[in-house]
Amino acid sequence: MKVKILLAVALCFAAQSFGQDSSNVRTIGCYVMGSAVSVAVSDSYAYVANTIFGLRIINTSNPANPAEAGFCITPGQAWGVAVSGVYAYVADLSSGLRIINISTPSSPTETGFYDTPGEAWSVVLTGNYACVADGDSGLRIININNPGVPFEAGYYDTPGSAQGVAVSGSYAYVADGDSGLRIVNISAPASPSETGFYDTPGSAQNVVVSGNYAYVADWNSGLRIVDVSDPANPTETGFYDTPGGARAVAVAGTKAFVADASEGLRILNISDPSSPTEIGYYDTPGYSYGLAVSGSYVYMADNDYGLRIYEGYGPAGIAGDPLQNANLKIQNLKLRVYGNTVEYSLPQSGQASIKVFNLLGQEVRTLTNEFKSSGVYNLQWNGRDAGSRRVASGVYLVRLEVGTQSTTAKMLVVQ
Numbered sequence: 001m002k003v004k005i006l007l008a009v010a011l012c013f014a015a016q017s018f019g020q021d022s023s024n025v026r027t028i029g030c031y032v033m034g035s036a037v038s039v040a041v042s043d044s045y046a047y048v049a050n051t052i053f054g055l056r057i058i059n060t061s062n063p064a065n066p067a068e069a070g071f072c073i074t075p076g077q078a079w080g081v082a083v084s085g086v087y088a089y090v091a092d093l094s095s096g097l098r099i100i101n102i103s104t105p106s107s108p109t110e111t112g113f114y115d116t117p118g119e120a121w122s123v124v125l126t127g128n129y130a131c132v133a134d135g136d137s138g139l140r141i142i143n144i145n146n147p148g149v150p151f152e153a154g155y156y157d158t159p160g161s162a163q164g165v166a167v168s169g170s171y172a173y174v175a176d177g178d179s180g181l182r183i184v185n186i187s188a189p190a191s192p193s194e195t196g197f198y199d200t201p202g203s204a205q206n207v208v209v210s211g212n213y214a215y216v217a218d219w220n221s222g223l224r225i226v227d228v229s230d231p232a233n234p235t236e237t238g239f240y241d242t243p244g245g246a247r248a249v250a251v252a253g254t255k256a257f258v259a260d261a262s263e264g265l266r267i268l269n270i271s272d273p274s275s276p277t278e279i280g281y282y283d284t285p286g287y288s289y290g291l292a293v294s295g296s297y298v299y300m301a302d303n304d305y306g307l308r309i310y311e312g313y314g315p316a317g318i319a320g321d322p323l324q325n326a327n328l329k330i331q332n333l334k335l336r337v338y339g340n341t342v343e344y345s346l347p348q349s350g351q352a353s354i355k356v357f358n359l360l361g362q363e364v365r366t367l368t369n370e371f372k373s374s375g376v377y378n379l380q381w382n383g384r385d386a387g388s389r390r391v392a393s394g395v396y397l398v399r400l401e402v403g404t405q406s407t408t409a410k411m412l413v414v415q
Contacts, residue, residue: 024280024316025265028297028309031058031066032361032397032408036301038122038248038290042083045069045105046299048307049078049290055090056307057105063297063309064404068361069105074098080122080290082130087111087147089130091120097132099147114150116140118162122206126167129153129189133162139174139182141189153189158182164206164248166214171195171231173214175204181216181224183231198234200224206248206290213237213273215256217246223258225273238274242266248290250298255279255316257298259288265300267316280316284308335400337409342367342398343378350402356381356411357397364391367398383413 035051044061054074060066076095081088086103096116102108118137123130128145138158144150160179165172170187180199186192202221207214212229222242228234244263249256254271264284268276286305291298296318300308311317334345346352353369365386367379381398385391391413399408 022282024314025267025282025298025310025312027282028311029060029062029064029066030305030309030408031068031307032357032359033068033306034304034359036289036303036306037078038080039292039299039301039307040081040083040088041292041294041299045102046292046307047081047083047088047102048301049081049090051077051079051093054078054092055081055088055100055108057102057108058307059105060299060309066307066309070108072100072108072110074110076120080120080133082123082125084125087144089123089125089144091123091132093119093121096120097123097130097142097150099144099150101147112146112148112150114142114152116142116152121162122164124165124167124172126186129186131165131167131172131186133165133174135161135163138162138176139165139172139184139192141172141186141192143189154186154192156184156192156194158184158194160204163204164217166207166209168209171228173207173209173228175207175216177203177205180204180218181207181214181226181234183228183234185231196230196232196234198226198236200226200236202246205246208249208251210251215249215251215270217249217258219245219247222246223249223256223268223276225270225276227273238272238276240268240276240278242278244288247288250291250293252293255312257291257293259291259300261287261289264288264302265291265298265310267298267312269315280312280314282310333400333402333405333407335398335407335409337398337411340380340382341378342381342409342411343376344400345376346372346374346402349373352400352402354379355399355401357399358391359395359397364396372402381411 038049046058048056076092080091090098118134130142132140143153160176164175172184174182200218202218206217214226216224244260248259256268258266265282267280286302290301298310352372354367356364
């Protein structure tokens, strides 16, 4: 048996230190899964669109230790998700809109579907309708009054490739790729018509509307703030050119939160829409595709690093305790994996546990769980589970926990 390292990167470090990759933001918890691209939050659950496994339902009642409650495998590639009542609405790319009953989170089941003509990238709900950004087939308006038998009420074929959609009042705001922001009147769902547009400089991926402004995540051009008080004549008020590729945006009060692809989470002050400024960031370990904000938490769909839960403090969020925040800067766990060796360092004494998990989040084995003084330690894993059985070849997660802090690394086992 040979154990090799695939890569060793920090995946999740709840309420822990800040390095050069963060400012005014701390990690609360995470749930590792592959291909997480968007997320919606309702009550104590996060609903994650996973391109490989469909809809994943994560219990976040304890944000520091989220756990999967259930899942529903969709036939296509889940890219977008919206939740209302006991139903989750999944934009399933080539398989259109899927409607999933989530009344029992441990066993969600598909209730109905509508196979849109294009590729369903995202979905937003308004009354008895689901508005779907359907790629080259534009905006599709689906009647969901009967979730078991949804049907198309109308559509508007936008000039670009519809990637994201938001609804405010009688208008749908479509992030239309290279054709920018399109504003569509949907007061008559059977015959929607374009009212106005603003051609953003990049490729519009996602949009939210708050008050008189549309906030557009514009690939290669950051966040664009567009005044839509006159839908027939939208004009850009301000912008912030984020360092990565803006994929998604959420707005809460005077803050905008941007999923910035390889550059992670960016938090902007938008109290003056003409001059947004960055007040916090976190360089997430993966590729940030989608996010949602609920209360003081930011829920990030971070591709192969799963669901990440963050919290801003100081300028970027809650007031925070300055002493606590200062302590966080020096309390840094370290973990690395090489060969079959796990090396870890503790900045202070405490009960330290190291556990091995598979990619489904199931515990495979506890390597140690004992009180340790501050210092550097190492141990080996022989590739066997708690019952001394050889594990299957593949990627495993090695997780170090000390008190409220944790960090995780990946290991590849080849039998």
